[in-house]
Amino acid sequence: MTTRKERLQKLVRVQNQLKAMHETRHAGFLAEAAAAENEAAELAGRFDAEDSLSSIFPEIYHQRIDKARARQVEQQQLARDEAGKVATATARTNMVERAYREARMWDERLTADRERLDMVERKASEDR
Template identity: 65%
Template sequence: MTDRKNRLKKLVEVQEQLKALHETRRAGFLAEANAAKQEAKALAERFDAEGSLAGLFPELYHNRIAGALRRQDESLEKARAEAAKVAAATARTNMVERAYKAARRDDERRRGDRERLEIIEQKRGR
């Protein structure tokens, strides 16, 4: 294998790992956003429930609900940013894979050419 082919193969592996990292981070942010949404929903339900302490501490409930919704928005924004990074990593991975495949084809073609030349030289030597 050529040095270029080896480097491209390693680069493809690194790009795939980077893409997986961004996909994992995006999934984590989406999970955080969902958890914050559920928290806000649960707090709102408790606020409206009969016998709730919300009448005594309405500001506390409102602040906690607003905080949960803010965390949801922040997590969704982070997830959108990671989605853009996934798209960029995918594009880079595809580009490097194409270069790796081209280098592999060139290497195989050169190897085939050498083998054919060796066969021709062997026939000439006989």
């Protein structure tokens, strides 16, 4: 049977992995938002260029710019949502780590108490 300390140690490991996953997703959403912003800026820049086909197909340029900006907004919202999940995972990780430290200290205290008791019993049996 596993001890409370061992279970908490495993839970700390899992919580850290979960937190890392949310941080990775957050970074990915931010990168996607930045890429969409760059795409919209690039399309807008090409729209004004002399050799651009924007005079022939202006609606296509506008649609692509609008889609890129909408994707940017969507990715930014996903990043904000994921940032909330990172904060929640961080709080949970901190709580579990604190419980693990307490369990570890309790376990160490019990072990030290047992060792002292054993030394006292050995000393008492030697004196007899």
